[in-house]
Amino acid sequence: MPTTTSLHNGSELNESFIESTKAVFSMMLGCTVELAAATRSTNFKSSHDLSGIIGFSGALQGTVVISVDQEVAFSAAEMFLGTRPTEIDDEVRDMVGELANMIGGNAKERIPITGILLGLPTVISGKGHRVSFEPGAHIEHMAFETPWGPLSVEIGMRVPGTK
Amino acid sequence: MKVLVVDDSGVMRKIIIRSLNAVGVNDTVEAGDGAEGFKAFQADSFDMVLTDWNMPVRSGLELVQDIRGAGSQVPIIMITTEAQKTQVIAAIQAGVTDYLTKPFESDDLRAKLDKYVAV
Numbered sequence A: 001m002p003t004t005t006s007l008h009n010g011s012e013l014n015e016s017f018i019e020s021t022k023a024v025f026s027m028m029l030g031c032t033v034e035l036a037a038a039t040r041s042t043n044f045k046s047s048h049d050l051s052g053i054i055g056f057s058g059a060l061q062g063t064v065v066i067s068v069d070q071e072v073a074f075s076a077a078e079m080f081l082g083t084r085p086t087e088i089d090d091e092v093r094d095m096v097g098e099l100a101n102m103i104g105g106n107a108k109e110r111i112p113i114t115g116i117l118l119g120l121p122t123v124i125s126g127k128g129h130r131v132s133f134e135p136g137a138h139i140e141h142m143a144f145e146t147p148w149g150p151l152s153v154e155i156g157m158r159v160p161g162t163k
Numbered sequence B: 001m002k003v004l005v006v007d008d009s010g011v012m013r014k015i016i017i018r019s020l021n022a023v024g025v026n027d028t029v030e031a032g033d034g035a036e037g038f039k040a041f042q043a044d045s046f047d048m049v050l051t052d053w054n055m056p057v058r059s060g061l062e063l064v065q066d067i068r069g070a071g072s073q074v075p076i077i078m079i080t081t082e083a084q085k086t087q088v089i090a091a092i093q094a095g096v097t098d099y100l101t102k103p104f105e106s107d108d109l110r111a112k113l114d115k116y117v118a119v
Helices: A010-029 A070-081 A090-110 B010-022 B034-043 B060-069 B085-094 B106-118
Strands: A034-041 A050-058 A061-068 A116-118 A122-125 A139-146 A149-158 B002-006 B027-031 B048-051 B076-080 B098-101
Touching: A010 A034, A010 A070, A010 A090, A010 A139, A010 A149, A050 A090, A061 A070, A061 A090, A070 A090, A070 A149, A070 B010, A090 A116, A090 A122, A090 B010, B002 B010, B002 B034, B010 B027, B010 B106, B027 B034, B034 B048, B034 B060, B048 B060, B060 B076, B060 B085, B076 B106, B085 B098, B098 B106
Parallel strands: B002 B027, B002 B048, B048 B076, B076 B098
Antiparallel strands: A034 A139, A050 A061, A050 A116, A050 A122, A061 A149, A139 A149
16 A cells, blocks of 8 residues: 655645535535635744644644634634533533544545554633643644634644654 | 434533434433443443543443444444544444544534434
8 A cells, every 4th residue: 555654845744624614514514615825934822712632643743723712712613512601611612622523534535645643632611721742842833714704723743753 | 213413622511412302312321431331331221322432541442342243233433533543443343333433514513413313
């Protein structure tokens, strides 16, 4: 079986996450999200209310963080469940984790590398919370606009054996 | 018709159960991982099982192996983000009846359910 072990460039990775984010919102929530900005940094600090974190291992290692504000989380929960939450409870956190799971999982299928493993999602909530990546890691930050407000996708990833 | 829905996300279970309700299935049992799912499966009689793959404690693939190992031929639909060919083949070899990848449109899920609810 042919096995791809490297990415030609970082844009393939970014493009996978851009397309997966769009697909998840379009298919599961029936709405369009647009990429507003894409930047690379070594200093990332979340300024959103909720973050869903997915770990990648195997042929591609690192972390992806999907962050939204309360308004986006509540609106998405209303679309999924039919009722609008009034507070950030376990169900809202669960939904953010599932969004992260689907975005990460769908991106994994688009990345031209075989043997990638996906972990279970972890969710952090609270204003001003901080998610740290590996020191010195290059973090790709993609800012999206949803109909309800901003969503950000941060990727800190590397192929084992490369820098 | 009684359906067992296994997913570690309560939100995803609700989404699936809403689709089941929409095709006329109202008798459902929920479980949050493969171990809980097999326990529920052994304690009751089901006409269909819908399961995620990646779950804590015991995965959906292990649940499928447990159910088939117990001699049951109940239809099992795997609903998962895992879509690589090798994984789909592994699921089929384990005994999965049908496969739906996340994300999905509600019509896709309903079409799958219709297929087995009609039977």
